Amino acid sequence: DAKTTQPPSMDCAEGRAANLPCNHSTISGNEYVYWYRQIHSQGPQYIIHGLKNNETNEMASLIITEDRKSSTLILPHATLRDTAVYYCIVRVSLPFSGGYQKVTFGTGTKLQVIP
Amino acid sequence: NAGVTQTPKFQVLKTGQSMTLQCAQDMNHNSMYWYRQDPGMGLRLIYYSASEGTTDKGEVPNGYNVSRLNKREFSLRLESAAPSQTSVYFCASSGTRGGTEAFFGQGTRLTVV
Numbered sequence: 001d002a003k004t005t006q007p008p009s010m011d012c013a014e015g016r017a018a019n020l021p022c023n024h025s026t027i028s029g030n031e032y033v034y035w036y037r038q039i040h041s042q043g044p045q046y047i048i049h050g051l052k053n054n055e056t057n058e059m060a061s062l063i064i065t066e067d068r069k070s071s072t073l074i075l076p077h078a079t080l081r082d083t084a085v086y087y088c089i090v091r092v093s094l095p096f097s098g099g100y101q102k103v104t105f106g107t108g109t110k111l112q113v114i115p
Numbered sequence: 116n117a118g119v120t121q122t123p124k125f126q127v128l129k130t131g132q133s134m135t136l137q138c139a140q141d142m143n144h145n146s147m148y149w150y151r152q153d154p155g156m157g158l159r160l161i162y163y164s165a166s167e168g169t170t171d172k173g174e175v176p177n178g179y180n181v182s183r184l185n186k187r188e189f190s191l192r193l194e195s196a197a198p199s200q201t202s203v204y205f206c207a208s209s210g211t212r213g214g215t216e217a218f219f220g221q222g223t224r225l226t227v228v
């Protein structure tokens with residue numbers, strides 16, 4: 001599995017863009033980058049994923065560098081409800097299972113949105 | 116659409132007792148997972164099931180057993196609970212196509228005294 005490195009914590013002012021970095025220098029060509037978040041003690045929530053192109057959805061944008069060794073999750077206008085732990089993970093594809101992916105989490109970045 | 120449903124939400128066990136955590140998903144996903152999360156830590160994979168009829172160990176399988184009862188249900192059993200198993204347990208499911216995300220249940224908070 002490709003490992004990821006994230007800062008343990010970040011602060012962001014409410015209404016500003018939150019930029020959460022992630023390093024995944026050992027990522028393989030067929031591995032996707034996923035972002036999840038966990039609000040308080042709820043179950044993790046999927047945010048966005050990508051392979052090599054930048055992606056955007058209603059929640060966030062994902063910027064992946066050209067060499068795919070790092071990525072940035074962007075919350076364009078952070079609100080207090082975005083305070084959470086954000087996980088960057090790289091999904092493994094096990095060939096003998098025909099594309100099955102085991103999802104492994106690290107410790108994530110604790111984002112605190114400040115009023 | 117319920118997604119991933121876990122029962123119970125809370126449980127207190129005495130050391131040595133056994134119990135089964137239940138998980139069911141209604142998204143027709145092939146893959147299911149059990150994680151544990153200790154205070155201040157990330158999620159650690161206990162067991163996973165790539166498809167109905169198969170199960171495999173994750174990072175921290177000791178002290179646990181699992182059963183993939185059918186495509187919908189994946190249970191986690193503690194045969195002889197220990198205080199070290201005090202944790203929040205999350206069940207998740209995902210499809211098998213490229214790019215499919217995982218969906219998580221709301222967790223079971225287990226305390227072993």
